[in-house]
Amino acid sequence: MNLIIQSTLKTLQKSQVLLNHLSNKQLSDASVSPYYSSIGSHIRHILDFYDCIFNKNETNNTVDLTARSRNKAIECDCDCAKDYLNSIIEKLSSASFNINDTVFVIDDLGLGKTEIRYTNGSLFAQANSHTIHHYAIINYIFDSLGITINDDSFGYNPTTPKQASS
Secondary structure (H helix, E strand, O other): OOHHHHHHHHHHHHHHHHHHHOOHHHHHOOOOOOOOOOHHHHHHHHHHHHHHHHOOEOOOOEEEOOOOOOOOHHHHOHHHHHHHHHHHHHHHHOOOOOOOOEEEEEEEOOOOEEEEEEEHHHHHHHHHHHHHHHHHHHHHHHHHHOOOOOOOOOOOOOOOOOOOOO
């Protein structure tokens, strides 16, 4: 298994840990300003990104990142979210692809859909960074809701400088 997939699996394991420690009420709580999004909506969004990758159109070698499933049940039911997460982890664990192969990614960067040439490796690296970015937002929600997790690296990119202890 290549390093990109190993890193992605390690990152996604953090979703498993938090889903095992949240109630459905905490998962779906959308009371935190300014965006009023829930932990569950961010988890669903993260997993939808990967789902899009695995729903690649083999005929024209495209991944449409705008074609997300957006299953609302994942946002409010920890068991449903765990099932979705486990299906993504299983697909990642058994994925067989060349990281240097080209894939065409459809995304909307703000001016409508556009097609971008990627490699498989760059697409999975983007998915991993995207996940960490959403973990950072989830961390803000945790703080506002008074939820504590015992993971000092949750929501931090591995390249983020560590603060010196006082």
